[in-house]
Amino acid sequence: MELAIEADGLVKTYPKGVRALDGLTFSVEAGTVFGLLGPNGAGKSTTVKILTTLTAPDEGRAVVAGHDVVAEPLRVRRAIGVVGQKHGIDPEATGIENLRLQGDLYGMSRRDIRGRSQELLERFGLVDAQKRLVRTWSGGMQRKLDVALGIMHRPDVLFLDEPTTGLDPEARAEMWQEIEGLTAAEGVSVLLTTHYLEEADRLAAQLAIVDRGSIVAAGTPDELKSELRGDTLLVELGASVNGRAVEALRNVDGVREPSMEGRVLRARADEGARAIPTVLALLESEGIPVVAATVSRPSLDDVYLRHAGRTFEEADQ
């Protein structure tokens, strides 16, 4: 198995004493999309900064495309493409000028730059806009140009750091399609970071969940979800009732891991549809008002809750 990325025990502490990474370890198989999923501040961007040689780890070691990021940064830089969390495009230049400069920085031949620019502009539907200043483009178009810049020199490993953050749903769906096509068209290995569960679910073949600077779970999205037996029960209560509801559920057959967050009572059930009437009846006999109840198949949100000990929305504040 060839590895595109190996990160081993990465530690990074920022000057203010914030420990962004706390022994982060994972590896990415060549030719696949690997998702790093976690809430804001989990350490995803710091990981990308280290793997792309932008900054160095305090401890640990990382190899990208066969080269050590600290010892051979220039070799790593030649082999990788990066689409950062912030736009990297120059808004005061035209689309074609952005691509041309990128090609020049990598030392591509003039001819190759011309051909590759047109190829990418066509693929991303940017041909008509190419001679306009990028600041006049829509957010979705700008993000596509970001991706085009990232793959301009045909990298072996591509980093997509939250590629759809800030895009409207339509532009996000379009971007997902582009990303899905990338591994096939370019033969590139992709490290995708995201704090959208559905994005990780849809795009990543392998997934690692990051929380507070280390990996708390890893596997395929299906593996991670199947670790959770049964369905998720969500019962929204009419009032906060402290631990009483959770206690009531502990003794119900086929219902596990009850927990309470705000007014939402959450539990796992082998067969959700069967458990619901029992649970509702029990809550009613306890005098706890119920506003709504839902049963759903396990989602990555549940996986996150299980491993990080809090819901995704709560961590993502």
Add this chain to the structure above:
Amino acid sequence: MILATRQTLSLTVRALLALWRQPWFVAITLVQPMIWLLLFGALFKKVVEIPGFHGGSYLHFLTPGVVVMSALFAAGWNGMGLIEAIDRGIMDRFLVTPVWRGALVGASCIHAAVVILVQTVVIILVALAAGTSFSGTSIAMMLLLPLLLGGAIAALSNAVALVTRQEESLIGIVQFVVLPASFLSSGMMASNLLPGWIHDIARFNPVNWTVTAVRSSDWSLIGAHAGYLAVLVLAAGWVATRAFRVYQRAV
């Protein structure tokens, strides 16, 4: 080496295209030199009558001073472009490509040099229109020597930008340095009429090296001062290149 040159040129083209698209930027940078040249020049017109001044018109004396001071300002603000690139994420995109750090600094210095050249030409033209005349050598020195000073200051401005990463800090530092550096020189007043302590400080002031060389007809002095400035350019360039490490440690 070939790649490094190409990177520098491409980054320079990027900076100059942006400048070309904002011509008002150059126009605004010309307001201050005009104030110095025309208002200050008129206000202190009689300064040349002080015994010890070498006579001639004050405007003729002042023009090289304004040229050098304007170069100092223009170069000092050069780091602003870099902070903008940092804020926009452009710098981080550049830094993960195989770009040579020197190319990033070099492109900034060439950009500053072009701005300075345009400024200088306009200042000289205005001075000529106001009735002054200069020798060919004098004009050549006014066009060339401020470029060295500007290159060094632009590189230092870039270094400050990389370390502070904040426009406010850069503005503060530039204002703290530029005006005093201009007044602690013979830019506005004949060298032999400067107070003793200013005269002493001026000997170590790159602004003064530039101004005295521009006004001089002594080639050994011009050569020596151009040499100092060239060394300063190299040192500043080295500092700016190192500043990328400080920046990358902090991101």
